Structure formats: C-alpha cells, structure tokens
Amino acid sequence: MTQSWNNARFKKSCLAGVIAVLLSPSVYALEPLSDNNLSETTGEGVALLPENFKMVFQGPNDISTASSYNNATISAADKPKYDTGFIRIIPTGENYELLYQRAYDKIYKQNYNSNYAYAKANLYQGSYNSIYDTVYNGIYQNGSTTTTTYTTTYSQVKTKNETTYRNQEISPYLKQKTYTDYYNKRYDQYYWNAPALVPDDGTTKYGGAWLNEEKAAENARLNTIEKIEAAYGSTITTAVNNHLKETTLAQIRASANSTAAQQATSAANTTVDNYAKTNAANVANTTATGAITNARTKADVFIYGLALSKSNGNLTERYSNVGLNWGSAANPWLFRAGTAKDIQQFSGANKSDIGYLALEAPLAKDGIDATSDRIKLGFWTDIFSRSLDSMRTINAITGAPESGLDKDYRLRSQFVANGLSINGSQIRLFQTQNDDVNKLYDETLGIAALLRINTNDNPSTLKFTDTNLNEKGIRISTAAKTDADDGTAVTPAMDGSLAPLFNDKDGLYLYSANINLVLGNMYQPFILASEGNNIILEVTRIPKIPAIYSQIYTLYADTDPNPQFQAGTGLTTASFKGSTCNVSYCGSNFSDITTGTNTVRYQGTNATHSSIAIGSVTRDVSTNLLKANRGADATGIVFKSPSGSAVNLGSAVIDGVLIQHLKFKTTGL
Template sequence: MTHSKKAYRFRQNCVAAAVSMLLAPSAFALQNLSDERLAETTGEGVALLPENFKIVFQGPNDISAASSYGTLTDKASLLEASKKDTGFIRIIPAGGNYEKLYEQNRQKIYNDKFNADYTYKLQDNYNQHYLPKYNQVYSSVKNNADYRAQIRALYAKDFDADYAKYSADNAAQISTQTTQLRPTAPWTSRYTELYNQRRADKQILGSWYSETEAESRAWAENAVAGEIKNYIISTAVNASIDQRTNNRLEESAALKAKNEADAYYETYRQQLYNGARDSAQSLVSSTNLAESLKASRTKADVFIYGLALSKSNGDLSQRYSNQGLNWGSAENPWLFRSGTAKDIQQFKKENKADIAYLALEAPLAREGGNSASDRIKLGFWTDIFSRSLDSSSQVDPVTGAPVSGLDKDYRLRAQFVANGLSIDGSQVRLFQTQPSSTAQHNQTLGMASVLRLNTHNDPSKLSMNDADLNARGIRLSTAARTDNDDGAAPTPAMDGSFAPIFNESDGLYLYSANINLVLGNIYQPFVLGSEGGNIILELTRIPNVPEIYTKIYSYYADTDGANPLVKTREGASAVQPQLKDSDGIYRVLEGSTCNVSACGSNTSEIKAGSATLKYQGSNATHSSIAIGSVTRDPLSNTLKANRAADSTGVVFRGPAAGSAPVNLGSAAIDGVLIQHFKIKTTGL
C-alpha cells in the first residue's frame, strides 16, 4: 500500500460501507458490521496492479475471431492491422433550445440584411449629406468679417486692463526684448529722428532753453525705449485679442455648423434607416425560417475510434505497439481508497471540519523519475462532424452508428499518438463540500485533482538532433497516407469500412511535453453541480480568508521579498515566508507548483526490499506546462525554456517525404494559479 493504514472515524457512510465489504477479510458475506468494525477500514483501499496490460478498441466481431494484431511486432504488419481499429466511443450532444435557435436565426437574417442596407451604408450617407452641410455653414460663419469685427470689439474693450496686466506680469521679459530690439534698424532710425527733432526744437526756443547735447541724446534714448516697450506690450495684447477672437469664432462656427448639419442630415439618415428596416422585415417575412434553421449546422457528432493503451516505443506513427505494460509495482500500485482530510476550511473562516473523501490515485511519481518503469503509448483517431439541425437521430441498433446525416465535407479527421507517457502522481478526490452562502457550492459534490501527463523526466538537455525524440512526445496529425487510405464513407461506424491510415510524418509534434495541472484542491474545490436545467463546472473562487488562501498562494522571492507584509519566520529559511494578518499572526504561504520533478511537500518513502524509494508529493496548488527543452531551478522550483539554437519542443512537419521540419523551439508556462472559473451549459 502507498498510504498509512491508521484508522479514522468514518461512520454511517455508504461509500465506506462498500469499501469495507471488499476489505474485511474476517467477515462472511453480508455479515453485519458495527460502526467500530467499519471504521477499522477507513484510510485503506483497493490496490490495483495491471500487469502485461494492453487494450485497443477494434470493430465488432460476431464470430469472436482473434484481434487483427495477434502477435505482430513489425511496423508494416502493425500498420496494416490498425485498419481494424474501428471500435468507437460516440459523443452526441443532447441538442439546444430550439425556440432560442429559431429566434437567433430570425435575428441573423434580419441583422444581415439591415446591416447591408443601413450600417454599412451609413458612412457613405454621412459623407454625402452631413459633411458638405457642416463645411458650408462653418465656412460662412468663420469667414464673416462683420461678425469677426463685432467679437473683436468686445475683447478690445479691456485693452487698457490687459495692457497693464501684461506689463506687470512680464516686466523682465519686456526688458530683455527691449534690449534686443534697440539695435535693430527701425529703432536706430527712430532714435535719430527723435534726437534731431529735439535739437531742432532747442534752436527754435532760443538761448533761454538750455540743454546739452548729452541731455538731448539721453532724452531720445528714453523716448525710443518707451516706444519699444509700448510696441512689445501692444503687439502681445493685440495678439491675445486676435487669438481669443479666433477661438470664439471657431466655437461659434462649429456649434452652428453642427446644429444645422444634424438637422439637415437626420432627414436623410432616417430615410436610410426606415428603408433598411422595411427591407429586413420583408426578407424575414418571406423567408421560411423553419427550413433555414434546419439547414444550419448546429449539431455535433463525435466519434473516438481505436482508443489504445500499450507499452511505449519510439514510433509516433503507430497508435498501438501490441506490447503489454506493467502499470505500477507491488509497493506502488494504483489505489482506490477512502480517507479523511483533517481541519479543512472552505469558502469562509467559520468552516473548519474533517472531510471524508473517496480517491482514485495513480502510482506515486518517483523522485528523479523511474527509468525502469514502463512508459505508456496512448493513441486514438477521431471523426468530428458538424451536422444539420434537421438531421435524423436514428441509430442502427446493431452498430450504434447513425443511419444518416454525416457528410465528409463537414468532417474533421485527426489522429492522436503519445509516446513515453506517464500519469504517475495523478489523483482525483471526491467529497462533499462544506456549507456556503452560494447555493451551487453548498454541500454539493466537490473534486480535488492533480492531473499529470509527463513524457520526459529531465528535458533540460533536449536537442533537435536527438535520435529518440519520437520516444517521448505527442503528435497530432490530420493528413491521410493516400486518398485511398482515407476511405470513401464519411466514417467507418456507418458501413463497417476500414480505419484510415494516416501520413507517417505530417502533423504537430510536442516533444518532451510535461503537463501538470492542479484542478481544484481540498481548500478550493472544483464543483460539479446544476443551476436550473443547466450543468455547472466551476473552480470556486479563492476566498479572502487568510486561513484558506495562505494554504494556496505561493511565495516568490523576486516579487514578494519587497512586500512589507511578507516576512520569513525567525530561524526559518528564505523559502518559508509568512504573511502577517490583521490579527498580528504571521502565516506561512504553503502553495507550490507541480512539475515533472516536484509536486508538493507531502513527499513519502517506501521500502522496496532493502532499498528505500523516495516519491514526490501531491499537494501542490499551482500548475505548469512545459514543452521541449526546459531547465528547472531546484532552489526556487521554477522552469525556464532553453534558448539554444538546437532547442526544440514544438515542431511542425509536412506530409511530403523529406520535407524540412519547422522547429518553433521550447515553451514553459509555470506557476499557473486559477483564481476562479466557471463553465455553464445553456439552453438545456
């Protein structure tokens, strides 16, 4: 077993009762068990250990003949045998709200016609009627000389006050400008004119008016300085008056032009609108909406064919290797068990209780990876159809396939193959949520899950030149090997034809893909519920409750280190931060990121013979997605995509033989925390 067998109280629980019937070795069939006896099994479970395990969905065979694969191992024979991979899982949506679809279709016909006749012509109508009228009125007002003079006269009444204010506010500037203008030609000439006039006046006045030549020059200098100052101030004040006049004139012109153009244009706009409305209503009335709705392709039909699990190999063109795999070990098996999480809080501070859960857990992920464990090859191919709304839902009772309604022109055919896949460390826990003020969250079915899909334990040195890239990657392709290999029928479920053979190289390749997703946890449950007649899938919001969010949030030294609220406890290491709440208590931020090398703090050790094996945890709260050449910093547990020229991860290959691949390099999305999301169906 991989978990402690310590007993916890778990009374009057139907799930625990079912588990106890399988686990109680000393009880006879249907023997009555006391609550005390029942509690002894709590925390244990059923261990599952698939050995030499392989599976592939092939078509029905009424004569119970052997699988087409038999004992085949060579590539060509396996490819030929894959033509029988026509066993399928069919996903058929229940349909929509037909009244709503009818109204949507009616509205679409109306909107398309209305937009064509009004919305898309509105700009032309605007340019044709509004703009010419606006420009004509604006120009007539702006260029009216009498109106300009009238406005200027209003502002000129305050000339003396403006003159005095400008003189006081700009004394230093006026002095500088006066000094600069004085040597220029107009003012030197004016100085000469004033001086000569002064000297001539002295001669006329005679000897009783005594003034030296120097005094005459000083008088002329002061006089010209005064005139320069007056010129500077008057020019500035007049410019201000002119500017205010222009502004007032433009405002008046714009307002008058808008008012007259609006009134003029509205008549033509209303005519355009009325015409478009009438033509759209007429089209809707003349259209057979029922027939139009039937022709719309609002139904989907999905076939998942040839779902196959087998032992991984180095070929991404094969969906199935025909080799069995050992999934787990005696010390580390699959586990279906019940358990109890202690002192859990959800939604609000007042909630605090033990939560019983039922869990399905894949084998634990080994620290450093386990090169000896079998890796998985997962493959399937699919046909996805868009069907008309009026297509028949009739099903062939023998094959389970539709009898009609599938069209190759509305089909997506694709193949998925994954090599080197490991889901070790994945787990799903189901439980009843705690009380909540939100009805859809209140004591309903909750889930906490860690989904780990890893294809490479250490991709840090991955190179485009590696020879074994196809042994650890995911491929999605669509092209058939030839037209004949694609089949004539829309899908094999309808006529029992062969499965297609896909092109050997075409497709999108994701080398060393490591996807570790945390979808809900015991403190932030993923809820499966209903609202009205619709289904809700919701990852509940992280509440503003320190006792809860400190269990989820992670500490990042590069950003949180400067936050005065985020501290480290005295004597604790730098990666054990604490958040001080309003009550003065420092709380440790316990969240962490799940990646291929680490997934939480609840690590474990298991004895395997004389060896002690160390396994990763499962209580991380953040997700990561890494594709290709990615390096991990063990101190901060962060990922970084490599940037070397030969780094690889996301690669496109064409169907033509020998075509050069397009290498887009590696990618890392690290530390993903989903605060809240909600998916809700509509129309059910």
C-alpha cells in the first residue's frame, strides 16, 4: 500500500483555534484560546487535516517506494497490474436449514403426488381386498351360529321380530276355507249366545262378546289361531326360527361389510399414503441435499486495489498517484462532542438536550467550489458464488481461501470515480430518549447520518458533447482489455498473480452523480438495536406528534398553497422545518467562517429529505426542487461498448425522498 502524508506541526493553540471556529462564532479562526476558555465551550474535539494524501492497495512490499507507481521500470500501462492488495468480505449466505427445507418441500410435493397416483392405481385395490376379506370373515365366521356375535344378535332379533314372523306364518292358514268356516261359526257363537252357551271345542272360551261385534271377532280370531297352532304349531315354529336365523345372519353380514369396508378403506389409504410419503421423502432428501450442496448461494468478495488520490479527467485509471488536500485549516475534518438543544423523540413529553459524538467531514461550500480538491476513488473486485460444500481452509499468509473459487462463477468488475466530494457528510452518535410504547427504541444507540457523495457542483449546464465529462463521473465496467490481460488465475489472492487490465471504454457511466442521503436525524433517529440474537438497523417511525413531525416534514407551497391544519395542533405554514439535501443546499443552518478578513459561507446540515441526481439537472432556487433536463443533449446515464459506441439515456432525478420508516433485521443468528 502506498500512502503519503504531509505531517504539519499541530500545536495546542491550533487545535484550540479550530474548535473555536465552530463553537465560538465571535472568535476568529486559529485564534489561540486558553484551557479555561475551552472548558466553557459546549463541546471539544479533534481536528484532522490530511494533506497531500494518497493511497492504493498493492501486493505486499516492505517499503512504499516499491510501489509500481514509483517504479520507473514498469510501464504506465502495466502499473495497475500490481493493485492486488485486497479486502475480503465473506457474507454468511442464506439460512441453509431454511433453504434445504424449501427445496425439500418442493421436491417432496412433486414426488408425493406422482407416487400417490401410482399407489392409488396399483396398490390400493389389493390392500383393500386383503383387509376387507380378513375383517369380514373375522366377523361373519362363515355364518356360524355358535359365535358370541351370533348369539347376541339373535337374541336382539328374536325380541324384536319373533311375534311378527309367527303372525306372518299363521296368516296363510287363516285364509284356508276350513279355518274361515271355523272363524265364522265361532263368531256367531260368541255374538248370539251367552258365554255360558258357547260350545267347548278344546280352545279357550272368552266372555263378554254377546251382541258385541268387535269382541266376537277378536274371540273368534284367537280361537281360530289356537286351532291352527294345534294343527301346525311345530311347522310354524320351524319357519319362524329360520326367519330369525336369516335375519340375524343378514344383520351380521351387513355389520361385517360396513366394518370391513371402513377398515379396508382406511388401511388402503394408509398404504397408499405411506408409499407416497416414503418414496417422496427418499427422493426429496437425496435431491434436496444435492441441491443445497451444489447451490451457489454462498458468496466470497475480494475488493482489490482500493485507491484514493486526487481526481483527474481519466475514468480509465483507478489511481492518479497525485496527493490531495482533504479540507483546510479553517474547514477540517472534525471528531468532536456536541449538544443538540430541545430535542423531542417518540413522545410529546420528551424534550431535552442530547449530547452526541460526531465525525464530520469538511463542510460543503455554498455555491460552486472550484478550489476544493476532488477525490478519485478506484478499486476492482472479484465476486464469487460458492457451493455450500466448498473448502473453507484459509491460507494464513495471504488470507485467501486455498480452494473453492470457480472462475465460471465469478463477477469481475472495476469501479472508478472522479470528482468525488463527501464534504458536508457527518455521523452523530447519541443515546435515544425514552419510548414507553416501543421498548426497542428506548435509550438505545441513535444515529443521525448525512451522507453526501457529489461529483459536480453545477450540473445544470452538463451536455453530452462536453469534453470534460470524465472529470465528474462514476464508471462501472467489466470487460477485460484483452483475453490475455484478464489472466488465467481464478483470483490473485490465491496465487499472487497480477491484477487484470480492464477495457478502456466499456461500462456504465454515471456522469455528474450527486447522491445526498439523510439516514435519521435528531428527531427521527436511525437506531442500532438488538432483538434476541439478531441485529436491527432501523430508521424509526415518525410519530403523529405535531411538535416532532413538523421538524421533519416539508410544506410544498406550490402543490398546496392554502393548507388547512387540524384544530389543536398549533401548526402554521411556518411550522414545517424539513427540507431536501442536494448538492447546492442541505439545510438552513448555514455556517459563516471568517479567516482574517475573508468570510466563507458553508452549507447547512439539518435537511431531512434526500435526493439522487444523475446528469443534467436544474435546481429551482426558490423551491429547492430539482428537475432533470430533457433536451436532446442532456446526459447522465450512458452505456458504452468495448469499442466505445455510446448509448445516452439522459438524466434522472429522485428528489425529496423522506424515509418514513425503514427496518433491517438479521435472521437466524
């Protein structure tokens, strides 16, 4: 790695002066302050000022002068081949148990259905018949009349049906002439004669029938049946017993059939289901295991040749080998403590000062900053997808895996950015206020982050025909300069081979890319918390509390010139303090820093909305709204082939982005 620093002597008085610039407006920059004066400030910190700074990750060398960029014997075209110092990132990949289960379930379902259909057609009937016959025969016992089942059923049938069957057997005899004549004669005897005068013919003599038709008929019928029983009693009994036996066996057969059919159906379905389950499980287990083993959902990322240097007009080279000054004595990097006054979070009852620890890049100058040192950022990367069973052994010397990387599953790309400025960016860390509703928010680590990545202070005049587009843009490319320049090695980390050379022209070009992101603020913190074993990153919800959301929301007068506010909120058009951060404006809290007789105004840092602009973009100063230019020469997003032919897709703007709520949560940790 090559890096160069110009280490200025940094006196205590200088540190005091820098802090005083930001914390005591009435004091001139670099004016020495005593420790007593410093103790009265609202916060103290450390000012950092990298001067003539540059760096590039190369292969291991003992001294900086061994860098290829300082070696005159290596041609300019070959110097990037030694950018093989790397950062390795190993994402954990997916939840493999869940991935296996998903694959298993999918394969199981497919195979279960096909195996079930086969078993239904080929195994069901055989299983059904076997179980049916066994159960039926076990109950019916070939019509045996000595079983307990028969005896019990017969007793029930006899109680219910014996009288009916006997009457059925007697009924035909009652129709015979002999017995009809007897009945008629006996009827007359009962009807016309007194009971004492009814002749005795061996049957029972009944009384109370004289001149009574119903009683005479009943008595005559009973005497007729007695005559039939006397003549044919044994025959009738035999017939009744046969009826009782047949009915009993019929009931047993019906019961046996019902029970056997039910058990046979259940057993046959179980046979079919078990067959389908067993075969489907076997196939699913084998196939899912193979699928997961061979699945390439495990990543391996190598970031090579990370380089920072002074920007130039070349989007082909990753490193200019020229140092840059990152800030100034009046506007340095700051690592400091501070206090935000009268902050409310989560609840209307919360209102207090919040102390924070901040890392702040140099402030962004208001207006076009032609004097600032712009950054060139470059690196190239090999990104691999690896199988689950790939080797995990690490070479202790190089930090690279000994195997498991496959060139066929590699994405090789290059990133080069010119004209970069992160001025105005800052990160504040603090403890959030109490939240009685959501304990996850309660007194946890809060972050207010303002990330500004800008490549062009004045994108409104950008044209596709401009000759200096490469001075302010980002390029992402993948094509190698030649097949030979792409190398034969999987990745240099494994074998110490040289870095590839990329094509000079191809790739995605993002000219004049200005990205200004607000991730949380003091009123709506971006929190880092935990839930169980899992980590949570969350831009917290904006509460429905006027005193809080009015500090975040923006009132757009052009779309709602006469807003109506809910009674009791106390809101007016002047209540809404939110604004959008873009390359030209990032909040109302401007800073005027005076050095000697020269006063410079710097942009604010309290905007609450984000913007992303690429290419030719115009800003309406009165509303701070961005608008993508639509002219034929507007540019921003451009694709180029390896031969250099370009497709200009024009410019793009995403303006006024407010994150109402955003949550990321790890799973399975």
